[in-house]
Amino acid sequence: MSTLPVTMMVARRVANGRYQDFQRWLNEGRDLAADFPGYLGSGVLAPPHGDDEYQIVFRFGDQQMLNAWQHSASREGWLKRGQGLFDSPIEQRATGLGAWFHMDGVEPTPRWKQAVAVWLAFFPISLMFQWLFGALLADWALVPRVLVSTLALTPIMVFIFIPLSTRLLAPWLQGRWSPREQLSRWWQSHRSQARL
Numbered sequence: 001m002s003t004l005p006v007t008m009m010v011a012r013r014v015a016n017g018r019y020q021d022f023q024r025w026l027n028e029g030r031d032l033a034a035d036f037p038g039y040l041g042s043g044v045l046a047p048p049h050g051d052d053e054y055q056i057v058f059r060f061g062d063q064q065m066l067n068a069w070q071h072s073a074s075r076e077g078w079l080k081r082g083q084g085l086f087d088s089p090i091e092q093r094a095t096g097l098g099a100w101f102h103m104d105g106v107e108p109t110p111r112w113k114q115a116v117a118v119w120l121a122f123f124p125i126s127l128m129f130q131w132l133f134g135a136l137l138a139d140w141a142l143v144p145r146v147l148v149s150t151l152a153l154t155p156i157m158v159f160i161f162i163p164l165s166t167r168l169l170a171p172w173l174q175g176r177w178s179p180r181e182q183l184s185r186w187w188q189s190h191r192s193q194a195r196l
Contacts, residue, residue, distance in 0.1 A: 038065025043159035
């Protein structure tokens with residue numbers, strides 16, 4: 001069994017426009033998971049406009065702790081109470097950073113693309129933290145200053161900004177969109193229009 005933290009990502013589509021019932025049901029599930037040993041947190045990414053697929057993330061201390069929650073009677077009861085609220089659930093598990101970059105049936109995301117996606121999430125939130133609290137922490141010693149900033153930023157990064165970054169960049173991360181191809185298409189289109 002892995003001793004690394006394990007993330008389970010679940011994609012669920014809201015059935016029949018029952019968004020409020022679905023949201024209440026999601027919150028109940030997150031509260032239930034929080035009562036289990038090893039629970040590290042959870043998050044929900046709402047779908048973009050025009051879509052109805054929610055991304056739900058549960059994180060536990062290791063695979064065994066996730067299994068205990070996943071196969072528990074309380075989770076089973078919660079899933080039964082949710083019947084009719086969602087369609088087509090898709091579940092995935094991953095350890096470490098692979099939790100955000102692994103998709104079944106898709107080539108693994110290159111490490112350099114993972115680094116870009118993490119940096120694009122980390123830079124704006126770090127900048128905002130420094131802008132808001134930098135002056136307040138400026139007189140602190142280095143270790144406490146870094147300790148406070150990392151304690152504040154890590155949960156925000158793990159549960160909000162890195163999942164958001166990887167979702168927005170998914171076509172590029174999975175090799176379905178290439179800036180080089182887009183530029184080439186634009187250039188060919190521009191050249192053909194110039195000839196007219």
